[in-house]
Amino acid sequence: MxxxxxxxxxxxxxxxxxxxxxxxxxxxxxxxxxxxxxxxxxxxxxxxxxxxxxxxxxxxxxxxxxxxxxxxxxxxxxxxxxxxxxxxxxxxxxxxxxxxxxxxxxxxxxxxxxxxxxxxxxxxxxxxxEGYIQPRIPVRRTGKKVAIIGGGPAGLSAADRLNQMGHTVTVFEKDEAVGGLLRFGIPDFKLNKKVIDRRIDIFEKEGIIIKTNQYVGFDVKGAQLLKDFDAVVLAIGAMQPRDLPVEGRELKGVHFAMEFLTQQNRVNRGQKFAAKDRIDVKGKNVLVIGGGDTGSDCVGTSNRQKAKSVTQIEILPKPPVKRADENPWPYWPTTLKTSSSHSEGCDRQWSLSTKRFIGQGGTLKQVELVEVEWSKDENGGWKMNEKAGSEKIVDVDHVFLSMGFVHAIHEGIVKEIGVDTDQRGNLKIDGNYQTSVDKVFAAGDSHNGASLVVTAIQKGKEAAINVDNFLMEKE
Ligand SMILES: Cc1cc2nc3c(=O)[nH]c(=O)nc-3n(C[C@H](O)[C@H](O)[C@H](O)COP(=O)(O)OP(=O)(O)OC[C@H]3O[C@@H](n4cnc5c(N)ncnc54)[C@H](O)[C@@H]3O)c2cc1C
Structure with missing residues (x-):
């Protein structure tokens, strides 16, 4: 000190x-x-x-x-x-x-x-x-081959550790570039994508093989990877978004947040979209449903696209500005968070539930909202009640559903090789990060549920240590 x-x-x-x-x-x-x-x-x-x-x-x-x-x-x-x-x-x-x-x-x-x-x-x-970060080429190779499925922070963290341990690592990524939600979810105004490219460039020099546009379970079969590799790590994220199955959900203008954020990130990379496919909110009224990070990113993106109005609603009550007594230091504070995107312009409202979307000729025009109150039931669980007479109809052109993610996508690799999932739909692992399928491990949001980049990095690290133990015990 x-x-x-x-x-x-x-x-x-x-x-x-x-x-x-x-x-x-x-x-x-x-x-x-x-x-x-x-x-x-x-x-x-x-x-x-x-x-x-x-x-x-x-x-x-x-x-x-x-x-x-x-x-x-x-x-x-x-x-x-x-x-x-x-x-x-x-x-x-x-x-x-x-x-x-x-x-x-x-x-x-x-x-x-x-x-x-x-x-x-x-x-x-x-x-x-200063040039302190240079490729560290492993001096010794073990001859063991590991396939990492998914190039998000968890998969890349595992790839780095396993490569440095001397294993030969191949990352299979379904998208055109690696990074996972860092690349196609999180907007450029929070993370410039050159920051990802800079690190990937080093990884490739260190010997990590990166294969993009490889959707495992479809373009490449999991069964083939199980034959070709000594271990497989599923780092496929938790990309199944939580839906809002209310009347009018099918209307044009109601989107999952990721459809909007991913498209804008791709546009920023130079990709072109036909006008009919482009989600363009310029001059439009936007409603973001869900008060978390993803919702905040939709707010920031809508403001950059020059929306006429941006409103973000949350079903839970407004959190306190300061820690409540039952939420003391040093625990994570469940307090009001105001992001840089919020301060750029956004009407934030709490304790609101969505009853239905209202359209005309198949296109979204309005939404019906209702105020809700939260109370405890006889078992101490939270109970939500609609406030009678508080319904209101609001004009809206685009809705972004940002209510989180339920679990990993099961179609494809998970079903193909028969990986067990837990009661929440996450990939089930044991204490050694192994799934129910021999020599198949899991890392990150895929088994942990949607979380944070820092947690995904840690889960990738821990999976790598366990894969290494598994490979070297077999020696
Ligand atoms: C909009 C948004 C904003 C966020 N903002 C933040 C933030 O500010 N701070 C923070 O800490 N966290 C944030 N998060 C959460 C964070 O991004 C995730 O927790 C983290 O990226 C999870 O890492 P992961 O590697 O487990 O999964 P992901 O990042 O989801 O990566 C999974 C990868 O696997 C690939 N994949 C999936 N299936 C296959 C397959 N079958 N074959 C090949 N490839 C496949 C995917 O294309 C993807 O590249 C945000 C999330 C979202 C959606």
């Missing part, structure tokens, strides 16, 4: 966002960066507590106090090495992690947390700029 008084002398300083008037006209990253001097000061606020709750709260177990100290001392390479020891992609988490570490920072008990996420992004960008 370089400066024992840093937390008393230096206040939290965030890098902030580009001005709204500028950023809503493009898809460039909204977040800015601090200069190096300020960044070092921010790192000096870390108290190197006896028990680093930040480390406890971080799914990848980042050694946060250690690399804050390295930043403070100007040892950027060391900071980068410590970061990479637990996380293959600090450039992703440094940009888009909701930073549970900061919520658990001891400073956050009575003061403002260390800017851990921003510090992480600064370290990894400095490390790239």
């Amino acid at each position: 370089g400066n024992p008084k840093g937390f008393m002398e230096v206040g939290r300083k965030e890098s902030g966002y580009r001005p709204i008037s500028e950023r809503v006209d493009d898809y460039g990253e909204v977040e800015q960066t601090l200069n190096e001097g300020d960044r070092v000061l921010q790192a000096s606020r870390c108290m190197d507590c006896g028990i680093p709750f930040c480390h406890w709260a971080c799914p990848v177990g980042s050694k946060i106090p250690e690399w804050q100290d390295a930043i403070y001392k100007g040892e950027w390479k060391l900071a980068s090495d410590i970061l990479h020891s637990t996380n293959s992609f600090p450039e992703f988490t440094g940009r888009i992690c909701p930073n549970p570490c900061e919520k658990s920072c001891v400073l956050a008990i009575h003061d403002e947390a260390v800017t851990i996420r921003e510090n992480e992004a600064s370290v990894v960008e400095k490390a790239f700029a």
Whole structure:
């Protein structure tokens, strides 16, 4: 710990966002960066507590106090090495992690947390700029071959670890580029896709084989992979969206959020869509149903497309601004979150349920909403009641269903090779990350349910360790 008084002398300083008037006209990253001097000061606020709750709260177990100290001392390479020891992609988490570490920072008990996420992004960008991050070609190969199905953060994290262990890794990805939801879900204004390409370029130099446009279960059969590889890791995500089966769901204008976000990300990559297929909300009234990250990304994308109005509704009540008594530090705070997209313009409403979509000639025109109240039933479970007489009809042209994801898609590889699923529809694994099918493992959202990038990275790491044990025990 370089400066024992840093937390008393230096206040939290965030890098902030580009001005709204500028950023809503493009898809460039909204977040800015601090200069190096300020960044070092921010790192000096870390108290190197006896028990680093930040480390406890971080799914990848980042050694946060250690690399804050390295930043403070100007040892950027060391900071980068410590970061990479637990996380293959600090450039992703440094940009888009909701930073549970900061919520658990001891400073956050009575003061403002260390800017851990921003510090992480600064370290990894400095490390790239200085050339500290170079391909690490494994010196020894085991002769074992592993197929990773799915090139999202979980699959790529597993691929990196297994490759560094000396196994020969091939990633099969159904889309035209790897990255999973980082690439085609999360908008460019949160994560510039060149950041993914930069890392993939290094992975390929390190020997990872990446095969895109390979939909396993369809283009390539799982049975064939089981013959050709010593182990298979299913990192296929949890991409089955939660639907809203109410009257009018079939109307033109009611979309899953991912149809909108994926298309805009592809347009930003230069792909062209016929006008009839393009989801263009310019001059239109948009309703986003679901108050989470995906919904917020639809808000930001709608504002960039110049929607006439953007409303986001949530069925749950408005969360408190400050932690409630039953939700104390150091746990994840269930408080109101306002994203950069929300501050660009959005009418946010809570405790609203959707009764039906109303159309004309097959096209969405209006939606009927009703206010709801939440109470506890006799078993202590939450019960939702519609408030009589609170129904209202609202004009709307496009609805984006952003109510989360239920589980992995079962059509294709899961059904083809007969992987068991649990009662929620996630891939079932044992304590060694093995599925019900011999030599088939699972990683990330596919077995864990829809979660976070940082969790997917950790699950990929853990799956890799178990695959390695499995392969090497067979020696
Ligand atoms: C819109 C949106 C915004 C989000 N924002 C954030 C955020 O800000 N911060 C955060 O931490 N998390 C965020 N998340 C969650 C995060 O993106 C996911 O938890 C994470 O990407 C899961 O990683 P994964 O590798 O398990 O799965 P995915 O990222 O879903 O990757 C799965 C990959 O498998 C491929 N695949 C599937 N089936 C096959 C097959 N049969 N053959 C070949 N390939 C296949 C898919 O094409 C995909 O590339 C967001 C999610 C969404 C939808």
